[in-house]
Every structure is written in C-alpha cells, then in structure tokens.
Amino acid sequence: MSKRMLAAVLLLAIVMIFPGCGGKNKGDVLGLMYHHLVEDPAQATAWITTPDELRNNLTDLQALGYRPLSLEDYAAENYDPMGDYFIVTFDDGYLSNLTLAGPVLEEMDIPAAIFVITGCVGTPEYMTWEDLRTARDGGVFTLYSHTHSHKSAPDMTTEEFLADAAVAWDELTTHLGEGEHKILSYPNGAYTKESMKALRAAGYEMLVIQEKPKWFREKHHGRLLLRVNVPGRGADMKEIANYHRTRCGVGKLH
Ligand SMILES: [Zn+2]
Incomplete structure (x- = not known):
C-alpha cells in the first residue's frame, strides 16, 4: 500500500470513528444568538424571531445531530x-424571552442563557x-451579564x-444572588484585548462574542463562547452550523 493510500485509509477511519468531525478529533459547540421575539411572523427581522421559528431552528x-447544552455545563x-x-x-433581557x-x-x-443589560431592567419591553x-x-x-450600559468596549477606556461591568455584576448578585459562573456577553459583540485581560483578572471565566480575534489565547484571555446570530426568518441551520464549524476548524456537515 502506498503512503498516500495509507493516509487516505487512515483519514477514512478517523471520519468513520468521528462522524461529522472530519480529521479533527473534536465536536462543535455552537452558540446561538437571539434577542427579542414576537408572535407575528410579519414582524420578524434579522434580530427578532418568533416562537415557531425558534422551535424550527x-x-x-x-x-x-446537535444536542442542547447549558452554558453552565x-x-x-x-x-x-x-x-x-x-x-x-438571548441578549439584552427582553420580556419576550x-x-x-x-x-x-x-x-x-x-436550557438557555440570558445576558441581561442591568440598566434596562424594568424599562418597556424588558424584564x-x-x-x-x-x-x-x-x-x-x-442569567448572566451584558453590562449595565450596553456601551461598546472600544468606545470606553x-x-x-x-466599572460598567462591575455595576452590572453588583446588580445581578444583589437582585438574583450569586450565580455559579461569572460570564459576560460583550455589548454589540465589540471587545478590546485589554478589557478581556482585565475581565479575566476580575474573575470572569468566560466571555461571549461573535468573532474570535487572531490574537486570542485561552491562557491569557480566558474561555470564549462564539455565537452566530440566528435570523428571525428562514434561518438555514445547516449553513449556520457549517459556518461555525469552518471557523472553529471542525469538519463540515454534509
Ligand atoms: Zn446586546
């Protein structure tokens, strides 16, 4: 058997042992990002979904072949x-969640996680x-933090x-008690390297964003959950999964 054939047979064996995972020995953890929901499908947008769309997704x-996982687990x-x-x-803390x-x-x-903008709690449409x-x-x-003001990290020192994240954390622990995990979703998906380091030093164990920066290293910046926005109309979940799998180095679904 030639070396090339041997490699092909080995690759096939790996693919058979780890279906859907290509040559990489790991599965996929896909964060789904939702915001607000409405009953009326005519009002659904890229950011607003309906209960039926959510169920379909x-x-x-x-x-x-995907299974649900809680953010806690x-x-x-x-x-x-x-x-x-x-x-x-779900981001922001809408009552519709x-x-x-x-x-x-x-x-x-x-199960599902809600990232709460504590400054919006009790205002119209929010919980x-x-x-x-x-x-x-x-x-x-x-329930976790989405900061207090929802201002983008790059627009602040x-x-x-x-300080904004600390206000949110105080509010969450005052009103809801201490959660098991200190996790923050960056407002508008916008982050800075310095704030990631600072949050890690402040005890945040996981940060939630949409795109992983090239400079990101887990040992310096903590753990990440990467998410994909699920549009409220006609989301193709296979396409979404494959987009995420590709950027995470996990073999595509076929
Ligand atoms: Zn938000």
Missing part, C-alpha cells in the same frame, strides 16, 4: 468533547427583577468598561 439542529466543561452541541442564548421563548424551550426541554427571578426559578434560564 432547534428541531433542525437536533436533526443534524459548558462553563463547567461537563460535556463530551467529541459531541456536537448548541447553546441557546420569558413569555414567548420560555414555553417553547420548556416543551423541548432545552423586571421580578420577571428575571421568575425566569431563573423556572428551570429553563440562567478599559477602566470605564470594567
């Missing part, structure tokens, strides 16, 4: 590294602290950004 992903590394998982997340997404997630037995406690106690949602 999660059904499609499970048909592609991801943070605790309590999952099979060879498996393909999705993590449902509780009223419209909650029943779908409960019915499907799928109150009472709503957030209801969400937390319902068994579907876990590192000190200002850290």
Whole structure:
C-alpha cells in the first residue's frame, strides 16, 4: 500500500470513528444568538424571531445531530468533547424571552442563557427583577451579564468598561444572588484585548462574542463562547452550523 493510500485509509477511519468531525478529533459547540421575539411572523427581522421559528431552528439542529447544552455545563466543561452541541442564548433581557421563548424551550426541554443589560431592567419591553427571578426559578434560564450600559468596549477606556461591568455584576448578585459562573456577553459583540485581560483578572471565566480575534489565547484571555446570530426568518441551520464549524476548524456537515 502506498503512503498516500495509507493516509487516505487512515483519514477514512478517523471520519468513520468521528462522524461529522472530519480529521479533527473534536465536536462543535455552537452558540446561538437571539434577542427579542414576537408572535407575528410579519414582524420578524434579522434580530427578532418568533416562537415557531425558534422551535424550527432547534428541531433542525437536533436533526443534524446537535444536542442542547447549558452554558453552565459548558462553563463547567461537563460535556463530551467529541459531541456536537448548541447553546441557546438571548441578549439584552427582553420580556419576550420569558413569555414567548420560555414555553417553547420548556416543551423541548432545552436550557438557555440570558445576558441581561442591568440598566434596562424594568424599562418597556424588558424584564423586571421580578420577571428575571421568575425566569431563573423556572428551570429553563440562567442569567448572566451584558453590562449595565450596553456601551461598546472600544468606545470606553478599559477602566470605564470594567466599572460598567462591575455595576452590572453588583446588580445581578444583589437582585438574583450569586450565580455559579461569572460570564459576560460583550455589548454589540465589540471587545478590546485589554478589557478581556482585565475581565479575566476580575474573575470572569468566560466571555461571549461573535468573532474570535487572531490574537486570542485561552491562557491569557480566558474561555470564549462564539455565537452566530440566528435570523428571525428562514434561518438555514445547516449553513449556520457549517459556518461555525469552518471557523472553529471542525469538519463540515454534509
Ligand atoms: Zn446586546
């Protein structure tokens, strides 16, 4: 057998042992980013979805071999590294997460994380602290920080950004108690290298963004959850999964 044939046979064996993972010995952890929901499909946009679309998205992903994973279990590394998982997340803290997404997630037995802008709590369309406690106690949602002001990190000094994150953390722990994991989703997906280092030093164990910077190193900047925005109309979950798999170095689904 030639060396080239041997390599081909070995590659085939790996692909058969690790279906969907190509030559890389790991599965995929796909963060799904949602924001607001509405009942009326005519009002859905790139950033606003409906309960039916959400149900379809999660059904499609499970048909592609993905399993639901909670952000808590991801943070605790309590999952099979060879498996393909999705993590449902909602940014900002809209009341519709509780009223419209909650029943779908409960019915499907799928956990989700909400990143709360603490400065928006109790304002129109957003949850109150009472709503957030209801969400937390319902068994579907876990709650984390999306900062207090929702200002982009690059528009502030590192000190200002850290102070803003600290206000949010104080508010969350005052109203909801200490969570198990200190995790922050960057407003507008915009980060800086300095703020990542500073958050890590301040005890944040995971940061949530959309695109991984080239300079990112887990040992310096902590752990990341990378997400893909799921548009509210006609999302192709296979396309979304393959986009994410490609950028993470995981073999594509076919
Ligand atoms: Zn946001």
